[in-house]
Structures are given as C-alpha cells and as structure tokens.
Amino acid sequence: MKATNNDALVRLTCAALALPGLMQTASAGRVEETYNADFQYGHYSESSQRMSVDIFEGNLSAPIGKSMTASVNLVRDSIAGASPKYNVKNNGQLQQVLSGASQHALVSECGKSICDQRDAISANLSYFFDSSALGLGGGFSREHDYTSRFFNSNYSVDLNKKLTTLNFGASVAFDEVAPSNFNFDCGQKCSKTSQQYLLGFSQVLDKNALLQSNITFGYQNGYLSDPYKSVFFYDGDNLADVGNDTRPEQKFQWAWLTQYVRHFEQFNHAALHVDYRFYADDWGINAHTLELSWHQPIAAGWQVIPRFRYYSQDSADFYQPVFNGNTSAYSFYSSDYRLAGFGALSGGLKISKEITELKPLKQLKFQAGIEYYDHSASYQLGNTNLTNFTDFSYYLVTASFNLKF
Secondary structure, three states, rough: OOOOHHHHHHHHHHHHOOOOOOOOOOOOOEEOOEEEEEEEEEEEEHHHEEEEEEEEEEEEEEEEEEOOEEEEEEEEEEEEEOOOOEEEEEEEEEEEEEEEOOOOOHHHHHHHHEEEEEEEEEEEEHHHHHHEEEEEEEEEOOOOEEEEEEEEEEEEEEEOOOOEEEEEEEEEEEEOOOOOOOOOOOOOOOEEEEEEEEEEEEEEEEEEEEEEEEOOOOOOOEOOOOOOEEEEEEEEOOOEEEEHHHHHHHHEEEEEEEEEEEEEEHHHOEEEEEEEEEEEEOOEEEEEEEEEEEEEEEOOOOOEEEEEEEEEEEEOOOOOOOOOHHHHHHEEOOOOOHHOOOEEEEEEEEEEEOOOOOOOEEEEEEEEEEEEEEEEEHOOOOOOOOOOOOOEEEEEEEEEEEEOO
8 A cells, every 4th residue: 555545544543443342452460261353344534535444353362271362353454545645836825736637536446546455464462470461462464565564562560459550562563665656766665664662550549540651662764755755846936846755764753641531430430531642753743632532321231432632743844845945955855744733623422332141142342433533734733834735634434343252
C-alpha cells in the first residue's frame, strides 16, 4: 500500500483495537483461564469520497496449562480512493491536489488512483508468575510496496498488595519500502528501523478510582520520507521548482499518557474515563490529546459508551504548504498535510450487549460503534495563520463480537 495512506490505516486499526476484547493485555500474576475468539469489521470513509478503508480482524487466545496464554491475531485491510499528493498555487490561492485521475475514483476505478490490500499476522505468548507477567510477541505485515517485521516484549509486576502495577515494554520493527512510482530516487528499495520503549504504572487509589500513567520513547532511523508526495517551490506566483518529499533520516519521539478511571456505584456502576496524552519529537511537532468517555451500564447486559476527543498539534520544522525559492535552498522539505499544524474534534457512541446464559459459552458480547472526526486548521491551539485548504472529515463504523468458552 502506498505510504501516503498509512495514517488512515493507523487511525482505523487503533480504533479497532480500542474495542474490548481485541486488545489483549497481560495483568501481572493473573492468567486468562478462558478461550477467547474475537472478530471485528470496520469501515472508514473520508469526506468527498477521497479515501475508503475496510478492515477485517480476528483474534484467538487460549490458556496453556495454568501459567501461560497464547494468542494469534489476523488483520486484512482493503483501501481505495485518492490521497493528497502535493499543493499548488492557483490564482494566488493554495489548492490540495489528490493522487489519481479523480478524487472520486474509488473501488470501481482503483486502477486510476489507490487500490491496495494489507495482510498482517501477529502472535503473543505470556507467562504468569505469582506477582508478575512476561510477554513475548512478533508479527509480519505486507502490502504490495511495504513490508514490516516486528517483535515486542512486556513485563509487569504487582506491588503493594497488588494495588500497584509497574509496566515495562520494548518493541522493534524492521520496515522495507519499495515504491511503485518512477520518480523515486532511493534505488528500488529503502528501509527503516523503529524502536519503542515503555515505562509505566497503574495505581488503585481507592475502591472507586484507578490511575494509570505511561511514558514511551521512540527512535526511528532510515528512510522516513514519503515517496508518493511532491513539494512545489514558487517565485512569487510562478512555479520555480518541484522536489520529492525529503525528511530527516532520524526521529526521536516521546509521549506521556495519563488515564484516570472513576467508578460511580450510584449511577448503576457507571465509569468515567479521562485520558490526556502529550507527544513531542525532534521534528518540531508537539501534540495534545484529551479524551473523555462515559461507560454506562443500562440493564440486561447492555452498555452505552459516549466518547469525545480533542487533538491539536504544531507543524514540523520543515513543513510548508508550498516553498519559496528552489530545492537547493533547503535541507529538508515536506508539504504533507499530516505534518502541518492542525486540530481535530471527534465524537462517537458505542453500544454493547453481554450474554452469559448461552451455554456452553461462558460469555458472548456484541459491540457496535460509530465515530465522526473533523480535521481543521482552525481547531489548533494558538493558531494565528488559518488555512482551510487541507480540512476534511471522516466517519468510522465498527462492529465486533467476543466469545469466551
């Protein structure tokens, strides 16, 4: 799949993994003694019909003896449409140009725009000690022009009569890019390596409150540019030069995520989730994310979860919609809208139903959700230079079910 669309798949996959049952996390000293099967479908669609993604995911996990759990996860993404490729000046106004012959070229005309499929498989093995847990895993993902191999590990330990849990994690990914466009100037194949490390804890504050906080550090090295994006250089309103997207070959990033959960017994055991995440990297991007959700049990196993999220980021140091002069005047340059300063508002609703009387199953759980996302330069914190030519929106629909037996 073309690198310009990785953000769409990331957003969709993260939303899918956020549903209960599809993200398998080990708790120190507590083995999952049931067999689990999870299946999910998601549909992602951007405004103006420019990008559409369908995702199919399945996960199976099973206990091995009394101390181990094994799991395997399968994902297939199908993507079609058109993606922003470069920006131009048109009568003094900025205009975003999409890939393909038409921004309306979707599945029926995918030969004229973007049409690809990603298949991924991953596996994990967790071993549970009396007060700790160790997990090891890895996976493989392939598209027609992108291949990724990754490995991960995590360790958690319970302290303070299991009221406190410390978490440690590390992962590494080896990616290869083989772009299909003819103007690519990095040979027939490029590669990059990504490392990520996690330090965190969770703390039971009292019988109704839980606090979790994680810090992650990441380092990427290798080919980090987007081979499918171009950058236009102008002398006034006249086109002076055109270059390929050129970014630094290294990036250090870190993020701090804090989550607070409060249980309200008086509201039929409802729970409030408040999450805040700060992100920064040495490309100049600082980002803030605030998310609020309310988990409300109703009756007979039904639960409703409304959710609101706000996101804001600064632009990368080497980002401009278009540049002045020519390529020789800059070491790095990109007009990728994902590196611009912008903000985003999103909201959604999930509904779930849990059934425990269906023998021989221990539990059957259905869940469906919808989310709407609005991306706009005007939503950015402290923005004084508003441009709306890159604004867009999308909606995401998901449905899943989980079996325990």
